[in-house]
Amino acid sequence: FFIFIGAFFMPYFVFIFCGAIPILFLEVGIGQYFRSGGLTVWRHISPLFHGVGYGTVAISFVLNVYYIVIVAWALLYFFYSFNWVLPWSTCDNPWNTPLCWSPITHNGTTPSPNAVNSVTEFWERKILQISKGIDHPDGFQPELVCTLALAWGICFFCIWKGVKSTGKVVYVTALFPYVIITALFIRGITLPGAIDGIKFYILPDFDKVWDIQVWMDAGTQIFFSYAIAVGCMTALGSYNKFHNNFYQ
Secondary structure: OHHHHOOOHHHHHHHHHHHHHHHHHHHHHHHHHHOOOOOOHHHHHOHHHHHHHHHHHHHHHHHHHHHHHHHHHHHHHHHHOOOOOOHHHOOOOOOOOOOEEOOOOOOOOOOOOOOEEHHHHHHHHHHOOOOOOOOOOOOOOHHHHHHHHHHHHHHHHHHOOOHHHHHHHHHHHHHHHHHHHHHHHHHHHOOOOHHHHHHHHHOOOHHHHHOHHHHHHHHHHHHHHOOOOOOHHHHHHOOOOOOOOOOO
């Protein structure tokens, strides 16, 4: 079985069944039983560990603050994608340097060793506008400020009426990515060399199984995607009825 799904999925499924699923059931269960969120549930379990609740709130705050920036980046790329010529596909833009290279601008010629891809320059010089250091903030990036405000606004209207409105929003946020993934999948398998990429993805390199970094990446992905140990699942479980069959 593991021969066909790639070496990465071995630690991936180990973390799912040995870590994520049991802890997910635990957090939802204690939230439903005590009818309390991640902050106050620890008062009922053990007042000694009350600080754990504050820790989960602090973690959630940091995650939300940085992840909303990623949403702002995605929105900015979304708006840019409506251009007839994608700005990251050429080297004819004000932010490009003489080292810029793109297959469109240079007619598919082989890039020099010092060349910088136009996509990289768009990301670093246009979107991020990386300065010389933290002591040179260089002001605001107006476009990102606008998309960040839009992202926070969308989040507000998704949750402002409580958990009931959130449940309705999930119909869009949970299903829409599958539409996009399906479109990208169809586009991807029709590109030249797609079969080579598919083979590289599914054929395992078992030497990677012994690499601790692979296990760290798998664990990080699992615990982050399941929102483990940040109080979210406990809070959602607290909205269930006491006798709700959350296992089913």
